[in-house]
Amino acid sequence: MTPKLFHLQRDRDVSGVSGTGRVANGVLWPDGTVAVRWVGDRPSTVHWDRIADAEAVHGHGGATRLVWAEAQQPTTLSPAERTMLDYALNQAQERIWSDDGFTDEDQAAVDSLRRLTADQPAAGADRG
Template sequence: MSGPTSVPAGERPGRPGTRWETRLTRVEQYVADDAPTPTPNRATRRALARQAPEEPMTDPITPARWAAALHTHYTDFRVRLLAEARWRMKTDGTRTEWLVLGKDNPAALIKEGRDWIRAAVAAGILPAYGQPVPHRFYLLRHHDVSGVSGEGVVADGVLWPDGTASVRWRGEHPSTVHWDRGQVSVDHIHGHQGATEIVWVDEPEDLR
């Protein structure tokens, strides 16, 4: 009969001088683009279950936006503008060639343009037609009267929905000025009798 031992049954004591060596091997596996998404393992599923539940996403298509989208018709200038851009990108045509097509041609693109404008209004990407929005412009100086600002594009501006305007001057000493009378003041103060021109990036409807 043997005496007590500290070695558990089924195991052998290690030999003096023996040590474990661990090697980490990196294996890359090719996964095709159309391969199904792998199922997460149990540890991953448990970790996801422990996370706090996220707040429900807010629906961007509100009833007001939906109603505004349904009131978007062919009278919205953006419909034909979108259709023209789509046609010219597809055909590499010119604006003159587009205008020759007539008011309602190609009809399919006009309808498609209206549907996309409606979708953009419903999603809040575009404002409803006729809703006041800011309009961007820049000042193009043909002749530098003062000899300070130089020629070319010298400032960027915004005409706000309330009729006021803000102008941000470029150059080595940039500054910002705000005009309560809007475009009238910008043209009167900075126009220099035609030496500087207001060029609209987003042309207001009353100027079209």
């Protein structure tokens, strides 16, 4: 797997700090970690263990979208990967619904991951 490029597109500036538009550039590394480089007058770089964590913190409940660079969408999921991802997302959803410690950002991260994978058929799936 090669690194995948993306940027954060902010449609609504919830914090009043970053403004709207392309607010950061990022890399999803082959080991699943993420680096995000903020643009603007005070640039900085943040590292995350998982892309879901970056989306949960910076997504602001859907106000900021992760946009993959053209031709750099994550690879098609194998049937086993699809099953594991669906299981993990369902477990996360159950925890969000049952635990007051989870936030709207956590829900947004689960929703975002579901959207990212919804358009990617499992490897070998009939594209018919």
